[in-house]
Amino acid sequence: xxxxxxxxxxxxxxxxxxxxxxxxxxxxxxxxxxxxxxxxxxxxxxxxxxxxxxxxxxxxxxxxxxxxxxxxxxxxxxxxxxxxxxxxxxxxxxxxxxxxxxxxxxxxxxxxxxxxxxxxxxxxxxxxxxxxxxxxxxxxxxxxxxxxxxxxxxxxxxxxxxxxxxxxxxxxxxxxxxxxxxxxxxxxxxxxxxxxxxxxxxxxxxxxxxxxxxxxxxxxxxxxxxxxxxxxxxxxxxxxxxxxxxxxxxxxxxxxxxxxxxxxxxxxxxxxxxxxxxxxxxxxxxxxxxxxxxxxxxxxxxxxxxxxxxxxxxxxxxxxxxxxxxxxxxxxxxxxxxxxxxxxxxxxxxxxxxxxxxxxxxxxxxxxxxxxxxxxxxxxxxxxxxxxxxxxxxxxxxxxxxxxxxxxxxxxxxxxx
Amino acid sequence: xxxxxxxxxxxxxxxxxxxxxxxxxxxxxxxxxxxxxxxxxxxxxxxxxxxxxxxxxxxxxxxxxxxxxxxxxxxxxxxxxxxxxxxxxxxxxxxxxxxxxxxxxxxxxxxxxxxxxxxxxxxxxxxxxxxxxxxxxxxxxxxxxxxxxxxxxxxxxxxxxxxxxxxxxxxxxxxxxxxxxxxxxxxxxxxxxxxxxxxxxxxxxxxxxxxxxxxxxxxxxxxxxxxxxxxxxxxxxxxxxxxxxxxxxxxxxxxxxxxxxxxxxxxxxxxxxxxxxxxxxxxxxxxxxxxxxxxxxxxxxxxxxxxxxxxxxxxxxxxxxxxxxxxxxxxxxxxxxxxxxxxxxxxxxxxxxxxxxxxxxxxxxxxxxxxxxxxxxxxxxxxxxxxxxxxxxxxxxxxxxxxxxxxxxxxxxxxxx
Numbered sequence: 001x002x003x004x005x006x007x008x009x010x011x012x013x014x015x016x017x018x019x020x021x022x023x024x025x026x027x028x029x030x031x032x033x034x035x036x037x038x039x040x041x042x043x044x045x046x047x048x049x050x051x052x053x054x055x056x057x058x059x060x061x062x063x064x065x066x067x068x069x070x071x072x073x074x075x076x077x078x079x080x081x082x083x084x085x086x087x088x089x090x091x092x093x094x095x096x097x098x099x100x101x102x103x104x105x106x107x108x109x110x111x112x113x114x115x116x117x118x119x120x121x122x123x124x125x126x127x128x129x130x131x132x133x134x135x136x137x138x139x140x141x142x143x144x145x146x147x148x149x150x151x152x153x154x155x156x157x158x159x160x161x162x163x164x165x166x167x168x169x170x171x172x173x174x175x176x177x178x179x180x181x182x183x184x185x186x187x188x189x190x191x192x193x194x195x196x197x198x199x200x201x202x203x204x205x206x207x208x209x210x211x212x213x214x215x216x217x218x219x220x221x222x223x224x225x226x227x228x229x230x231x232x233x234x235x236x237x238x239x240x241x242x243x244x245x246x247x248x249x250x251x252x253x254x255x256x257x258x259x260x261x262x263x264x265x266x267x268x269x270x271x272x273x274x275x276x277x278x279x280x281x282x283x284x285x286x287x288x289x290x291x292x293x294x295x296x297x298x299x300x301x302x303x304x305x306x307x308x309x310x311x312x313x314x315x316x317x318x319x320x321x322x323x324x325x326x327x328x329x330x331x332x333x334x335x336x337x338x339x340x341x342x343x344x345x346x347x348x349x350x351x352x353x354x355x356x357x358x359x360x361x362x363x364x365x366x367x368x369x370x371x372x373x374x375x376x377x378x379x380x381x382x383x384x385x386x387x388x389x390x391x392x393x394x395x396x397x398x399x400x401x402x403x404x405x406x407x408x409x410x411x412x413x414x415x416x417x
Numbered sequence: 418x419x420x421x422x423x424x425x426x427x428x429x430x431x432x433x434x435x436x437x438x439x440x441x442x443x444x445x446x447x448x449x450x451x452x453x454x455x456x457x458x459x460x461x462x463x464x465x466x467x468x469x470x471x472x473x474x475x476x477x478x479x480x481x482x483x484x485x486x487x488x489x490x491x492x493x494x495x496x497x498x499x500x501x502x503x504x505x506x507x508x509x510x511x512x513x514x515x516x517x518x519x520x521x522x523x524x525x526x527x528x529x530x531x532x533x534x535x536x537x538x539x540x541x542x543x544x545x546x547x548x549x550x551x552x553x554x555x556x557x558x559x560x561x562x563x564x565x566x567x568x569x570x571x572x573x574x575x576x577x578x579x580x581x582x583x584x585x586x587x588x589x590x591x592x593x594x595x596x597x598x599x600x601x602x603x604x605x606x607x608x609x610x611x612x613x614x615x616x617x618x619x620x621x622x623x624x625x626x627x628x629x630x631x632x633x634x635x636x637x638x639x640x641x642x643x644x645x646x647x648x649x650x651x652x653x654x655x656x657x658x659x660x661x662x663x664x665x666x667x668x669x670x671x672x673x674x675x676x677x678x679x680x681x682x683x684x685x686x687x688x689x690x691x692x693x694x695x696x697x698x699x700x701x702x703x704x705x706x707x708x709x710x711x712x713x714x715x716x717x718x719x720x721x722x723x724x725x726x727x728x729x730x731x732x733x734x735x736x737x738x739x740x741x742x743x744x745x746x747x748x749x750x751x752x753x754x755x756x757x758x759x760x761x762x763x764x765x766x767x768x769x770x771x772x773x774x775x776x777x778x779x780x781x782x783x784x785x786x787x788x789x790x791x792x793x794x795x796x797x798x799x800x801x802x803x804x805x806x807x808x809x810x811x812x813x814x815x816x817x818x819x820x821x822x823x824x825x826x827x828x829x830x831x832x833x834x
Contacts, residue, residue, distance in 0.1 A: 213620040216620055354743050
């Protein structure tokens, strides 16, 4: 239908025309309107405490203690059970978060402004590897690190980012794609490129050499530091493409460990959900698929803008890392995602494919027609609260989300699919 | 012959067993024994002032003024003509230098120790892009930058490197190969990875935030900062493989803008030289092949250890940059160099080739038998003194070096080839 083609062309134009710039880093309560006490934003579509998986509950218990809303983990669980906390998706507040995706008032958040459209998006700082809250960790070590992020790294980074006057992020991602990053499982290039931009400003705004050294060390040793930046970019790019009447392009994909949810431009803020699948991949020594929680996190926002599994051809090393076959077969992942997307991003190209742009703009019609669902590169959390990461792999978005969305989309347009 | 096979196995073993560690950065006179006043080390095999090309003369004039051995460029040229300076190859002093390769007493040099064999190698700091001495630049801007390297960046980096206790370089290069670097034309990944290791130590040892910021900024904006480190690694790895009786493996390749020279393990310190060829590649706007000087620099030491053009499959983006065809054809460069090498480096592997190690240990017998000469990725200098870089491309080592070497090698062994 011509109306749909026109609407999709406009949605794709907006997706591609965005200009995401890292402009600030401030406590969440300052950036996110309406975020207050006892208010916990989480990854994925809406979900009640009763239906939450282990790691999501673990993270909520931890963050409630961190914010001073509970005296210990047990107290936090009891309070959650009793309805003392307000749970809402990050996505309802222009925000995203990896895995459990905790966002609460005192955590520092990255602020990315899409200068082409004026909207802003937010995401907490990446905590590094090991035992971390995004994988459901909630012990003293996890909370102490969050306190250091809040009290030391966050303020230092905030000063440095403001001193730069804003860091355009599209060129960094473009370069990362020529350096083996796909911005989901692998962010080592972009993390390093961002650090070398930030380091001089950190030095200029720091008053304490040892604290500065610790900040540089923390970022420098965290290959996934840029993941949260890339996710904020994804959110900043997709929001302006939402709410276009007649557009069948996906504007969000996310998971809360129980449900997978998508949003489609033409159907606005409605979530289409289905049970989330189990990632297929590699486990850390001592763990198996029996330990794994179904997939979680808002991080699939990077696939929504053509990165992650969609850009696998740029990152042959990732294919082996997540146990998805031979490195030389990386290109087939990208080509396959090209079957379900509306176009290619000519600013984000893949050298190995002779400059082909990453496939962008998932069309729910193409997903249903071809039977090809989006692939998502992902980490794997332990299914019990407090345990952390046990592996990494690839997960498929459930087809049911797309068939439901297409039915609603067609009904709204008064057509039959 | 069994003797040759045994000797080559030992030479290859030494090439692969090396453990290069960045241990220090000090003024050249402190590191390099016998380097004194009026003493100028240059890239390539030995050459007299009379036979030197334009950019090499330009660099010598500049460095003589920088060291205070001449009052201006004209005076420097007259003194050089009159025999006031002693010219010798870097290679005679465990040293390498890119392009013109100036090494003189007061310049700070990187010190790389090969901990498996105890030898050390040296190279000056990379000056960045634009008008620089390695491309024959010699004006006030060039000399001012060299003074800042000597007085500020050099001492700061020296303190930081010593504070780290030594930085193992093989793992950084291994990672760089998974990030699109081949360590000759492209060093953006390794430059960034090295900076993120150095930054905390720079912060800990710095007393002045603004000077620190300038140092971080200089390294952070120089994608080729790591080139000189990679070259020092090459020199540190190849030196222990020299002087093995009966080995036909190449231990050095270098050029001075007039001659191309190689050394072979079994023939020790003898240089086999031939007229250097012209690179084939791309020129900066406003320049053509008519402006180009024939190839120069000690940088081909990286190809000698399997990097640069030998690792092209790791760096598809480079193929386009130097005008050597389609990016997707990068692998054929590496496979072709596999025809003339004794083995593969299993510590330096290429994801796209499913973990194949870079081809290492150029065998002069294979070069002569196959007719395939080593490819070298390179920058292109203007042929006149003081002009600088005009492009980048690929150059072939002249076959004449290898046929001469094979004759001498055979004569020494008493065999006929």
